[in-house]
Amino acid sequence: MLDLNTPKRPRYMKISQKSGCISVDYNLIENDTDSVIVPYDDNERSGLFLGCQGRA
Amino acid sequence: MVIAGDLIKRIGEMRQSRVICYIGGDRQNISTRIAPDIIPVFYKHLEQMGPSERIDLFLFTKGGDVLTALRLVHLLYEYTDRFSVLVPYKAYSAGTLVCLGASEIVMGKLGELSPVDPNITSMFNPADPANPQMRLAINVEDVYSYISIVKDIVGVKNAEALAGLFGRLVDQVHPLAVGTIHRTYSLIRLVAQRLLLTHMDLSRRDEIGEIVNTLTEKLFAHNYMISRTEARDTLKLPVVFSSPDLEAVMWELYETYKENLQLESPFIPEEEADMGGRFSVCCGIIDSALRTDGYFFDGIIQKAAASNQGYQGNVSITNQGWKPVERSKR
Numbered sequence: 025m026l027d028l029n030t031p032k033r034p035r036y037m038k039i040s041q042k043s044g045c046i047s048v049d050y051n052l053i054e055n056d057t058d059s060v061i062v063p064y065d066d067n068e069r070s071g072l073f074l075g076c077q078g079r080a
Numbered sequence: 081m082v083i084a085g086d087l088i089k090r091i092g093e094m095r096q097s098r099v100i101c102y103i104g105g106d107r108q109n110i111s112t113r114i115a116p117d118i119i120p121v122f123y124k125h126l127e128q129m130g131p132s133e134r135i136d137l138f139l140f141t142k143g144g145d146v147l148t149a150l151r152l153v154h155l156l157y158e159y160t161d162r163f164s165v166l167v168p169y170k171a172y173s174a175g176t177l178v179c180l181g182a183s184e185i186v187m188g189k190l191g192e193l194s195p196v197d198p199n200i201t202s203m204f205n206p207a208d209p210a211n212p213q214m215r216l217a218i219n220v221e222d223v224y225s226y227i228s229i230v231k232d233i234v235g236v237k238n239a240e241a242l243a244g245l246f247g248r249l250v251d252q253v254h255p256l257a258v259g260t261i262h263r264t265y266s267l268i269r270l271v272a273q274r275l276l277l278t279h280m281d282l283s284r285r286d287e288i289g290e291i292v293n294t295l296t297e298k299l300f301a302h303n304y305m306i307s308r309t310e311a312r313d314t315l316k317l318p319v320v321f322s323s324p325d326l327e328a329v330m331w332e333l334y335e336t337y338k339e340n341l342q343l344e345s346p347f348i349p350e351e352e353a354d355m356g357g358r359f360s361v362c363c364g365i366i367d368s369a370l371r372t373d374g375y376f377f378d379g380i381i382q383k384a385a386a387s388n389q390g391y392q393g394n395v396s397i398t399n400q401g402w403k404p405v406e407r408s409k410r
Contacts, residue, residue, distance in 0.1 A: 070113055070118060070364055071364070071377055072111045
């Protein structure tokens, strides 16, 4: 099983619905019902790696 | 890699033009989209080519950024008054927008355009029921279709009833997402109109409006494939059917890029990495007679301990972007 791991920049943003805090460097927490996660697209770049915009 | 330069040169001789190629690879697991980072790369090619009476853009793409399409067309017109697009196969979505900016669209038998109805994804989109943390993409035209059903098919005219039905929409879709949808609805029309105005006179306003309406809302499916006959006869676009000789060379050039980028086989990092787990893969090409640039992902596979679920590993992308390809390596 391969997992895309690009530690320099994340793939998603996490937004806390309660606090409104936006985090762009996070670890996914199971059963985290507070957060909304959205793709954090780097719209400047052409490349899509494994369906995501790879970060480097 | 096989050299494509001879085929580019042959097309240039047949068309009495300078040819620049954009291949947005659609290989499974690794692909490229039209994005702002292509503009400086095109600039380098065009500066080396210099001004020309006629420039042909050989185009293969499944789409990308709407505004980059407009910027690219404006850049091409800095170097020529006659800009044509050569479409051997797919020129979808933002690729179709680029075609709208061309005074001539040369299509082979397999040439395909598509509607230009965008999807939007923002933090205000509705949650995906299968994964509530993720947001669902909204097709902008779907929202306007809902309003059309209410008004034109159900026949609701009363302002109060319409307000109630609009209220039901914003119960499901965040008001700010609805705002984004409206802005995108307007933007895509504006961009398509501006592209057509690069080679059509304002006096043809009605024709322009009809083309824009058809491509944005009258084809009813984002994956509708528009053939060259439909593009010419129904949409009234300036489509020219390629001659058999030109079509053969265009197809050979497409096949060359398809082989170079391995478009028909999925990218599997383990299969292409060296003994140290490192890989470098090209997934898009901008090419002309004088230079070649490729979009590369460089990465490394870091193997983790085997678990009872089998092999596990991580792929880290160490570098990515457009860079020149040595001619001998093409």
